[in-house]
Every structure is written in structure tokens, then in C-alpha cells.
Amino acid sequence: MLNPCLSLPAQAAALILAKVPQGFVPALAIILGSGLGPLADVIEPLAIIPYGDIPGFHVSTVYGHSGRLIVGVWQGVNVVCLQGRAHFYEGASAVALQVMIRTLRHLGCEQVVITNASGSLRAEVGPGDLMVITDHINFQGINPLVGPNDDTVGSRFVPMDNAYDRDLRTRFLQLASDQGQNLATGVYLGVLGPTFETPAEIRAFRTLGADAVGMSTVAEVILARHAGLKVLGVAIITNLAAGMDEQSLSHEETLSQAKDSAGKLIHLLGLYVASFTA
Numbered sequence: 001m002l003n004p005c006l007s008l009p010a011q012a013a014a015l016i017l018a019k020v021p022q023g024f025v026p027a028l029a030i031i032l033g034s035g036l037g038p039l040a041d042v043i044e045p046l047a048i049i050p051y052g053d054i055p056g057f058h059v060s061t062v063y064g065h066s067g068r069l070i071v072g073v074w075q076g077v078n079v080v081c082l083q084g085r086a087h088f089y090e091g092a093s094a095v096a097l098q099v100m101i102r103t104l105r106h107l108g109c110e111q112v113v114i115t116n117a118s119g120s121l122r123a124e125v126g127p128g129d130l131m132v133i134t135d136h137i138n139f140q141g142i143n144p145l146v147g148p149n150d151d152t153v154g155s156r157f158v159p160m161d162n163a164y165d166r167d168l169r170t171r172f173l174q175l176a177s178d179q180g181q182n183l184a185t186g187v188y189l190g191v192l193g194p195t196f197e198t199p200a201e202i203r204a205f206r207t208l209g210a211d212a213v214g215m216s217t218v219a220e221v222i223l224a225r226h227a228g229l230k231v232l233g234v235a236i237i238t239n240l241a242a243g244m245d246e247q248s249l250s251h252e253e254t255l256s257q258a259k260d261s262a263g264k265l266i267h268l269l270g271l272y273v274a275s276f277t278a
């Protein structure tokens with residue numbers, strides 16, 4: 001029975017924890033970007049819960065973004081995986097995003113790995129490459145913390161200088177380098193969408209210092225930092241950004257490229273997660 005006196009994230013966490021063995025605490029959460037669905041299949045599941053069953057969770061309307069939460073064990077480590085996210089371009093509210101991220105904190109996570117599919121603004125970083133996110137530019141025209149602050153979650157004014165945690169990033173880059181992969185790093189610029197950018201916008205974003213562009217991540221990172229969660233962000237580059245080649249962009253193309261590259265990221269994330277037991 002849900003307790004309506006609790007906040008939505010507390011209700012959501014209570015519902016989730018009721019489905020797993022007592023004492024289960026996830027070491028980390030992973031938010032899966034487009035095409036990364038297969039990662040959910042390598043987790044030994046303890047519970048798989050459709051978003052529609054979780055109080056306050058947003059049910060995605062976007063093809064390729066199924067909505068379910070997987071709680072389980074991967075590489076001997078307790079994890080929670082969000083397969084599907086809420087995007088502002090769908091009309092999802094800031095509250096919907098807040099509930100998803102704050103639920104992770106209620107579950108006991110201390111860090112969240114945020115993955116996404118992005119367009120690259122750098123010609124030498126192309127489709128199939130991974131980019132470890134070092135920082136972001138919020139170009140979504142919205143901040144998910146606008147409104148009264150919930151002091152029980154975090155402080156009113158949130159520092160964003162180490163939003164993408166230096167230590168986690170170094171650990172991930174080192175693991176990749178040990179595998180002979182020198183991953184790109186760069187600044188992610190989040191747009192609202194749902195349109196892809198114009199070539200003029202991409203030229204402007206490059207001048208602003210962006211290396212990759214996408215329609216997610218920024219709000220989740222802001223909410224995670226507000227709630228005291230550390231963040232590792234990794235983008236799968238699915239295309240060169242608008243105007244950089246002859247191709248016209250489509251969701252189907254980006255989804256298909258993300259699926260093709262998912263194996264590479266799943267492999268590295270597996271090593272990353274395993275390093276929590278070392």
C-alpha cells in the first residue's frame with residue numbers, strides 16, 4: 001500500500017524496494033540513452049518494473065525509449081537501471097524529471113551514469129565514437145530546479161563546477177585506455193528539441209565551446225547534483241551535427257547508429273561497474 005503522506009520519490013522508492021530482497025542498496029544507477037536497451041539484458045534482474053507502475057514516473061512517448069526500471073546485479077554489483085527517460089520536448093514536466101532522479105537518491109544510489117546519443121561538432125569524432133562528457137552548456141531554455149526549493153533534497157543554489165565528476169571520469173577514461181581505446185572528451189550542449197539543429201545553430205554552438213549536442217542529459221545532471229549524486233556522463237556519437245556532412249538527420253538513423261555502437265559502451269561500463277568490487 002502506498003503512503004500518500006510521502007513525497008512521490010519516496011513512494012516510488014518504497015514500491016521498488018518492496019520488490020527486491022531486504023537490505024538491497026544499489027551502488028549506482030545507469031540511465032540508458034537511445035539504443036542502449038541491450039544493457040538491460042545483461043543485468044541479472046531482481047525486479048523489472050514498467051514506469052507506468054511507479055508513482056510519478058514518466059511514460060515515454062518516443063519510439064526507441066521504452067520505459068522500465070530494472071533493479072539487479074551486474075558484475076557482482078547492485079545496480080538500478082532506467083531504461084527510458086523523460087524529455088522536455090515530449091512535454092514532460094520538470095516534476096517528472098525530479099521524481100526519476102530523486103527516486104535514485106531515495107534508493108541509496110550515490111552516483112549515476114548518464115548515457116545518451118549525441119551529434120558531434122568535431123569532424124574528427126564521428127559516428128560510433130564515444131565521448132566522455134566533461135561539462136555542459138544548458139541551452140534548453142529551462143532549468144528543472146525553477147520553483148520552490150525542496151530543502152530536504154538539496155540547497156537552493158547548486159554549484160555546477162564539477163558537475164561531471166573528475167574522479168569518475170578519470171577512472172572511466174583509464175579503464176578505456178587500458179583496453180587500447182583513447183576516448184574523446186568534450187562539452188555537451190543540451191537543446192530542447194524535438195527539431196534537430198540548423199547548420200547555423202551548429203556553427204554558433206561550436207563558437208560557444210560545444211563538442212556534442214543532444215536533447216537530454218542536462219536537466220538530469222542538474223537534478224542529480226542538487227540531490228548530491230555524483231555523475232559520469234558518456235555520449236554515443238551517432239552522427240556529425242547538422243551541416244557537417246551531406247546527410248539529413250533522422251531519429252531512425254541516430255537510433256540505428258546508437259544500437260550499432262551500444263556493445264562498445266556496454267563493454268566499458270561493465271568494466272567500470274566491476275571496478276566497484278575491486
Ligand code: HPA
Pocket residue numbers: 117118119120196197213214215238239240241242249254
Ligand atoms: N542533435 C540533437 N540530438 C541528437 C543528435 C543531434 O545531432 N544526434 C543524436 N541526438
